[in-house]
Amino acid sequence: MNKTILSVGIVVVITSLLGNYLFFAKNQLDEPIFLQHYYERPFMEEMTIDLHYIKNRYSDREMDIAWVTIPGLDVMLIPEYEYTIQAYTHYEYKVVRLSFPDEIETKIDDRLEFDELTVFFTDGETKTLRDNKLILYKQEDEAPFEWMGGGGSSDNDGFQRIKAEENITLIGLQTPYKEELPSTISLTLNDEQLNLKDPEQDFFPISFAKGDDLSLTYRFSFDDNDMNRLNVYNLDINFLGKNENGEHFVKTAVPIFYQPYISEKEMRDLVREAKK
Numbered sequence: 001m002n003k004t005i006l007s008v009g010i011v012v013v014i015t016s017l018l019g020n021y022l023f024f025a026k027n028q029l030d031e032p033i034f035l036q037h038y039y040e041r042p043f044m045e046e047m048t049i050d051l052h053y054i055k056n057r058y059s060d061r062e063m064d065i066a067w068v069t070i071p072g073l074d075v076m077l078i079p080e081y082e083y084t085i086q087a088y089t090h091y092e093y094k095v096v097r098l099s100f101p102d103e104i105e106t107k108i109d110d111r112l113e114f115d116e117l118t119v120f121f122t123d124g125e126t127k128t129l130r131d132n133k134l135i136l137y138k139q140e141d142e143a144p145f146e147w148m149g150g151g152g153s154s155d156n157d158g159f160q161r162i163k164a165e166e167n168i169t170l171i172g173l174q175t176p177y178k179e180e181l182p183s184t185i186s187l188t189l190n191d192e193q194l195n196l197k198d199p200e201q202d203f204f205p206i207s208f209a210k211g212d213d214l215s216l217t218y219r220f221s222f223d224d225n226d227m228n229r230l231n232v233y234n235l236d237i238n239f240l241g242k243n244e245n246g247e248h249f250v251k252t253a254v255p256i257f258y259q260p261y262i263s264e265k266e267m268r269d270l271v272r273e274a275k276k
Contacts, residue, residue, distance in 0.1 A: 012262060016125075020077060023253075024061070027053070027276075028056055028059065028090070029055065029056050029091070029271065029274075031063065031125065031127055032051060032053045032054060032055040032063060032126075032127070033054040033055075033137060033270065033271065033274045034052070034053045034054075034119075034129050035052040035053065035054075035182060035230060035231060035232050035260070036131065036230070036231040036232070037051070037052070037132045037133070037134065037231070037232045037234075038132075038133045038176075038177050038180060038181075038231060038232065038233045038234070038235065039132075039133065039134045039135065039232075039233075039234045039235070040133075040134075040137070040176040040177070040234075040235045040236055041135070041136060041137075041140050041234065041235075041236065042136075042137060042138070042139040042236060042252065043104075043105065043108055043112075043136045043137060043139075046099065047075075047099070047100040047104065047136070048080065048097050048098060048099050048100070049077075049097075049098055049100075049134070050095050050097050050098070050232075050234075051065075051068070051095065051096050051117075051119075052085075052093070052094070052095050052232050052259060052272070053093075053094055053095075053096070054091050054092070054093055054094070054267070054271070055091065055092055055094060056090065056091060056092075057089075057090055057091050057092045058088060058090070059261040062122060063121045063122065063123055063125065064119065064122045065079055065082070065096050065119055065120070065121060065122075066079075066121060066122045066174045067079070067119045067120050067228075068098055068117050068118065068119050068120065069117070069118045069120070070114050070116070070117060070118075071114075071116045071117075071118060071128075073104075073107055074116075075100065075101050075104050075107065076101065077098040077099065077100060077101075077105065078098065078099055078101075079097065079098055079099075080097045080098070080099050081094040081096075081097055082094055082095060082097065083095055085086065085259070085263075086169075086262065088264055088267050089264065091271065093262055093267075095134055101168050102194055103206075106138055108137075108138060109138075110137060110138055111135060111136065111137035111138070112135070112136045112137070113134070113135045114134050115130065115131060115132055115134065116128060116130055116132070117129045117131055117132065117134075122196070127187075133176075133180065135176060139250070139251075139252070143249045143250075143251035144164060144165045144166045144168050144243050144249070145162045145163065145164065145165060145251055145257060146162060146163045147160075147161075147162055147167050148161040148162055148163050148213070149161045150254070150255075152257055155219075156219065156221070156258050156259075157217065157218060157219035157220070158217070158218055158254070158255075158256065158257065159215065159216060159217045159218075159254070160215075160253070160254040160255070161213060161214070161215050161216070162213075162214050162216075162218050162253075163211065163212070163213055163214070164208045164209065164210055164211065164212045164214065165210065166210045166230055166244060167207070167208070167209055167210055167243070167244040167245055168207070168208050168241050168242070168243055168244070169205050169206070169208075169242055170204055170205060170206050170207075170208070170239050170240070170241040171205045171240050171241055171242065172204050172239075172240040173194065173196065173204075173205050173237060173238065173239065173240065173253070174237070174238035174239075175196045175237055175238075175251060176235050176236070178196065178255040181196060181233075183217065184220065184221045184222055184223070184226070185219070185220055185221075185256070186215070186219045186221070187216065187237065187254070187256075188216065188217050188218075189203075189214060189215070189216055190213075190214065190215055191215075195232040196237065204246045214253075216237075216253055216254040217254075217269065218254055219258045220233070220256075229260055230260050230262065230266070230270065231258075231260070232258065232259050232260070233256065233257065233258040234255075234256075234257050234258075235255070235256050235257075236252045236253075236254075236255050236256075237252070237253045237254050237255075237256060238250050238251060238252055238253055239251050239252075239259055241251045
């Protein structure tokens with residue numbers, strides 16, 4: 001009797017262990033999943049960009065990022081550091097910060113646009129990321145504004161306050177990726193709602209006198225069924241304007257940033273979609 005009970009117990013334990021292993025193996029990623037990135041940033045010294053990705057939380061196979069290249073450009077982006085945004089049952093949502101080499105500046109005339117990156121992993125594997133939107137551009141510092149303050153929060157909103165250093169007229173907005181940007185982004189200038197998808201809206205032109213404050217705020221919000229909520233945005237919304245001498249300028253109005261919060265269920269759905 002005791003031997004029978006023992007045998008049944010052993011079978012139950014083995015079956016349970018096998019079931020747990022099969023469930024664990026079923027949920028493992030063959031390779032990291034990279035989120036969709038929409039970046040437009042002014043080029044600066046010691047330039048960096050962040051890549052957001054999903055990897056296995058527990059795995060015997062280490063697939064850390066060794067370096068990244070831009071197809072068609074002889075440059076190598078090196079990881080400075082990485083960190084975990086959130087840990088899940090089987091996965092980790094991570095960010096790796098990549099630094100550009102100094103020679104990248106010689107490869108940028110006014111702007112550099114690319115939609116592919118090749119990621120090299122520490123185990124020798126590679127992965128090409130397609131359909132990302134990445135722009136680096138050179139911005140002239142000459143613009144009649146004084147920066148007064150700014151910031152953002154984890155609620156996916158932010159603000160910037162600038163002061164006119166001379167009499168100016170704003171004639172429009174320069175918005176990157178107008179077609180891809182979610183319509184749920186709100187942007188206000190001195191409490192007036194602006195339309196990011198219409199750079200020449202009725203709000204413009206508008207004039208400001210020397211010493212006037214310009215207060216800008218933005219906020220991202222998404223419907224539950226909007227897959228754009230799983231993208232990463234790091235963009236500059238620029239003012240198009242002219243000074244009292246009629247000289248035109250383009251200057252950052254407000255940098256906007258968004259990274260997703262991914263629930264456990266959304267993570268399972270994201271992985272399931274990526275495995276198709």
